[in-house]
Amino acid sequence: MGDSEGTFSEIDRMLKTYGKNSAWARANASDQDTVAAANKEIEHDLLQVATEHHERGRKLAGAEQKASFDLASRAYAVYLDTYPNSDHAYDVHYQYAELLYKTKQFAKAYDNYVAVVQMNPQGAHSKFCAESAIFSAEEMIKKEQASNPQPASKNGNIDAQPLTDWEKKLVASCDRYAKLYPDDDKVRNIIYKSAYLLYHKQHLEEAADRFRQVIKMDPASTEAEEAAHLILDSFVQKQDWTNLKKNAKFFYEQEGLGSKKFKGEVFEIYQNASIKLIEVAFAKDEDYGKAADAYMQFYKDFPKYDEMARVLNNASLYYRQAGRVGDSMKVRRILVEDPNYGPKTKYYYTQVGALGYDYETIADFDHAAHYYELLFSLYPKERADEARGKADADTLAKLDQAAADAIYSAAVFRKALGDWKTEIADYKQLVATFPKDARDSDVQIRIGTIYEERKDPAQAGQVFYNFYTRAGDKEMELAYYARLHYGKALLAQNQLTRAKRVYEDTVTQYKKFIAGGGKPGPHTDYVAEMMYELAQPAFEDFAAKKIAGCHCQSRSREDKTLGANLKAKAKALLEVEAAYTEVIKTGSSHWGLAALVQLGRAYENMGDSLKNSDVPFYLTADQREIYQMRLEDKVYPQTQKAIETYKAAMEKSWELTLYDDDTAYATRRLGELAPDDFPGLEEKVPVPELTSRTIPTFSFETEL
DSSP, X not given: OHHHHHHHHHHHHXXXXXXXXXXXXXXXXXXXXXXXXXXXXXXXXXXXHHHHHHHHHHHOOHHHHHHHHHHHHHHHHHHHHHOTXXXXXXXXXXXXXXXXXXXXXXXXXXXXXHHHHHHOTTSTTHHHHHHHHHHHHHHHHXXXXXXXXXXXXXXXXXXXXXXXXXXXXXXXXXXXXXXXXXXXXXXXXXXXXXXXXXXXXXXXXXXXXXXXXXXXXXXXXXXXXXXXXXXXXXXXXXXXXXHHHHHHHHHHXXXXXXXXXXXXXXXXXHHHHHHHHHHHHHHHHOOHHHXXXXXXXXXXXXXXXXXXXXXXXXXXXXXXXXXXXHHHHHHHHHHHHOTTSGGGSTTHHHHHHHHHHHHHHTTOHHHHHHHHHHHXXXXXXXXXXXXXXXXXXXXXXHHHHHHHHHHHHHHHHHHHTTOHHHHHHHHHHHHHHOTTOTTHHHXXXXXXXXXXXXXXXXXXXXXXXXXXHHOOGGGHHHHHHHHHHHHHHHHHTTOHHHHHHHHHHHHHHHHHHXXXXXXXXXXXXXXXXXXXXXXXXXXXXXXXXXXXXXXXXXXXXXXXXXXHHHHHHHXXXXXXXXXHHHHHHTTOHHHHHHHHHHHHHHHHHHHHHHHXXXXXXXXXXXXXXXXXXXXXXXXXXXXXXXXXXXXXXXXXXXXXXXXXXXXXXXXXXHHHHOTTTSTTOOSOOOOTTOOOOOOOOOOOOSOO
């Protein structure tokens, strides 16, 4: 301690002497040389003290080293303050800066390192000091951060954060070094250092400028790779997708920049930026067509993109939204038919269905049916996958409904195409897979009807029979339809007895239903048709009966035969009347009208049979004339009944606005039977105003 105090006193003594000498020199100009020499000696002694204690401190440790370094530091400071322009100032600043750095006085060390560089940028110590200034600034930044830690910036905050004084000095020092020693091997790392600091303080443009310098200096370096990544990241932070895409493409294509891994990473950024630009543009202008076109350009530019299936899916949807169905279908076919996609993608199933719908909208039923059938074939696996993924009930129900709708539509289109075999196959798949589908019953009936139309009564009959034997009360209409057409299938196979039994059982069942309070409905028409068919044999039997004699020589036998045949004809007429009256009473429009016309025919037939009946052979000419006149009297009521019946049929057709073969027949017959009452009556649709008439009641005679 005593030595230190002595040294400090010696330094003070020298300073006082220097001060006195300077004052005396100013007062006595003639002795300036003497004073200068004295001051030179003081300068030498002061520098010697500083260097000796600096060197001595290097050899010591602990408190002794600290004491020596303190003396040297004091001496250096005094020297530089007293002799700032000395020839030794350059070296003193250097030595002083090193001592300060050694004793962790980084702020003062920084100032002296900078002073060295400023005094002579190309001096022996200048490059070293320029770098050391950087190190000193870094140490001060560490102290700043330790004493005043900065909170992490919030996510998404890209506002530039102010630089501290020491951060500014670090950036300035790095820039100084790069400017003064551009060819030095360390320059690239130093520029990268300042760029990295600016990057983390969100001074992104300044950082990017420096990063580009790093890349330009040595594209193959690790720092160049990192710089490129950070430049790209700065664009991500600013959400500048245009520049991100542009720069990523540039870095990818730049010769010599980065490793193979780096190229792969940058290319991926280029891809992702391209996609992001499409999404951002669409969010701004919502132009579906423009976005879809951009997606397809992306498809061409990046054919190996991992998520290309999603890109194509979006393109197809956007084209559809833009009303460009044809373009949408082209994209869908890529997703469905290209071996790179197809079943491999999660979009395959929905795209197959969408293609079917697209073809349906342009009335290409062949392709629509094909894709709907393909969709249905994929359904079991798709549903299993959904179920394994624990999809909720609503999702599975929608999946089921879509598959059912697809195969149903396919069947409808096959019908339109005349492909009845595939139509049936599609319908059978629907029934087998979705037995609870609301269309199940209609479909089963349709299958039977197809076989019926194709003249395959055996297959048709089996389908109709299976249906009505399992149908419940809620399916009465279709059950009665099935009964009717099962009977027709039996008739077509010449199984008349079985057909009659089916019809009779059905009519009996229907009557019980009505008697129990049941209401007529569409099923009534089917029952009425069965009744009509059941009445036909009675009508044919009645029509075939003749009123004929025995054609023998016995008067008694002649009279007996004529009477018996007349009674049989009359009885048959009553049966016909009863049968067709039942049909009329059902209220069926078509078959009630048909029954009325058949009754008219029956009355005409009765009249014709009377008129053309045999005349007893034993009558004289006069008696024959009288007999025939009496027959004419019996014919007239039958003709009138026929007229009234045809008239009722006409009125019913007007009421129902129904015109068919029966209406045409009644029209012709009225014109012929009662030309005065129905002059010029032709086959034409009744006038519209005649829409509400009443069918007259009949009191059929049972005797002539």
